[in-house]
Amino acid sequence: MSLKNAIGLWFGLRGKSFTGYAFVLHRLTGIVLTIYLFLHLAFLTSLTQGEEAYTALIRKTVTPTFLPFDILLVGATIYHGLNGLRLVIAEFGLTRYHKELLWVLGLIGLILWIYVSYLLYKIVVV
Amino acid sequence: MEEKNVVFVVKRFYNDSEEERRYEFTASRGMTVLDGLYYIKDHLDATLAFRASCRMGICGSCGMIINGRPMLACSTQIFDLDSDIITVEPLKNMDGIKDLVADFNEFFEKHKKVKPYLIRKVEKSVEEGEYIQTPDQLKEYRQYALCIKCGLCYSVCAIAGSNNEYLGPASLASAYRFMKDNRDEGGEERLLLVDGHDGCWRCHFMAECSEVCPKEVDPAKAIQMIKRKAFIAAFKRLFRR
Amino acid sequence: MEEMHTKKVLEPIWWFFQMISGILLLILVAGHLFATHFASKEALEYSNVVARLSSAPIKAIYILFLLIVVYHGINGMRAIFLDLTLSERARQIVNGGALVIGMITFIYGAYLAFSI
Structure with a gap:
């Protein structure tokens, strides 16, 4: 089976x-x-090239332009982390209610994502 | 009787020719998708090929993809489906033979690979009688013994599609059924057959197999329990020497 | 036969580490993101990064974090590649490649942590 099919x-x-x-x-x-x-x-x-190089990188990346990427990235992290927790619980055979768990963790993740996005926004913009 | 017009969009093929045929007819409440296919065969197109037998969800012959999802045609009510346009395709992750008839050879070969029978160190002779089991011992594995080998789980599994060597949910659930049987003495032997790179480690718990299973066998759970057994066995082997 | 035995021992152990490293990452990533992005705007300033990394316990935690995150990421990618139909040879390349890339990434990350 080819990679494209996969x-x-x-x-x-x-x-x-x-x-x-x-x-x-x-x-x-x-x-x-x-x-x-x-x-x-x-x-x-x-970091190894000294303070100027590092500060230049931070100046360039911690900006409103990169904020949407940061927010998406932190969303990916939250999702992968919380769904991963569900998978660990399920793969260790600890619960039958993995679907219900998905809903609960999804809700927690969504709230967390909104809150953390606000924190990122505050750091970059304010 | 309540009736409605439905369109069956059937993916048909034979040899190299492939086409989508539309069949329109009036279905009445209570008709299953399989009844619909029989109606088409009797009244609209006698050349349509599909596999079916018992019509009551126990033989496992009429598994097919209905509106994108693997289901038993005999257990799916036309009136329960959301749309009046019903697409019917052969099971995925298998070769096709004709129209809706899928080739189960590979599926059954993989089933055989896990030695789905009681393994005894010393076989009892018939005169000595049967292997006695209590109801509680039966309960241990009964759920996994309900599998009818319809191939729905195998068809929905993304990994069974991308990796031809993967044993798949049905075969692994079958292996677990014998692992949980107190009469079976093939524990280690069978574990070696299912804990390789093409066995339980290919499962990443998408868990769609358990969603589509018409008998609620829960193959996903069975595979996770095999992983646990394999880990414990590996852990023991590591510290034995 | 000996090789087969080793494989049988390792696959379940890799899986177990994947699960455990996942749980640990939940804590480590949360801590890392909080310390660098959410706590204050000044956390990312050069002097603060150097100050953090000059503390031995924090450096030790970062090295552990690096080891765990590299393992989890590379082993996850390895599992995805093994989900393809592969020849025995291709499978060896995936396994060997994962080990080599993982080690290079870890050594490079550790070099970064020790170079400042």
Whole structure:
């Protein structure tokens, strides 16, 4: 089976129910966060180049332009973390109510995301 | 009797020719999708091929994709479906034979791979009688023994589609059914068959298999329990030497 | 046979670490984000970053954090690649590649932490 077919199966939404959407989003955010991990370490190379290089990087990235990306990234983190918690509980066979748990954690995550986005906004803009 | 016009959009193919055929007819309340297919075969198009047998959700022959979701055609009421346009396709993650008839060979080969039968170190002879079991011991694995091998879970599983070697939900649930059977003595042998890279570790708990299962077998749960058994066994092996 | 035995031991252990590292990351990432982004605007200033990393316990936590996050990310990507139909050879490349990329990433991250 080709990679293209596999991507359709993993990320396609047709024929999936709620637990399937959770899987799609988990895999997607996992890949995004791993790529970001590499980017994060690459950016921090500036730390070794002294104060000016680092401060220039911060000046450029902690700005309203990058705020939407930051908010999306923190959303991906919250989702992957909370859904991951559900997966750990389910994969250890600790609950039958993983679907109900998805709703509860989803609600908590949404509230957390809104609050944290406000904090990010406050740091960057105010 | 309550009636409505429905359109069955059936994905048909044979050899290399593939087409979508639309069949319009009047369905009455109480008709299942399988009744609809029989109606088409009897009145509209006798060349339509599909597999069905018992019409009561126990033989596992009439699994197909109905409006994008794997279901048993005989257990799906036309009036329960949201739309009057009903798309019907053969099961996914399997080769097709003709129209709605999917090729189950690979599915059953994978089922055989987990040795889905009692393994005894010393077999009892028939004269010695049966292996006695209490109701509580039966309850341990009964849920997983209800599987009718309809292939719905295998069809909905994204990993079974992307990795041809993955054993799939039905076969792993079947393995777990025997792991939980107190008469079975093939524990370690069977565990080695299912805890490889093409076994339980390919499951990432999308859990759609348990959603579509018409018998509420919960294969997703069974696979997680196999993971736990495999981990405990590996942990023990690590400290044995 | 010996190789097969090792594989059988390792796959369940990798899975277990994936679960445990996930739980630990929940705490570590939350702490990291709070310390650098949410607590104050000054947290990201050069002098503050240097001050944080010069404290031995914080440095130790960061190295542990790095190890865990690299493991979790790389092992997760490895699992995704193994979800494809692969030949025995391709599977070895995925497993070997994950180990090499993971080690390089960890060593580079640790170098960053120790270089300031």
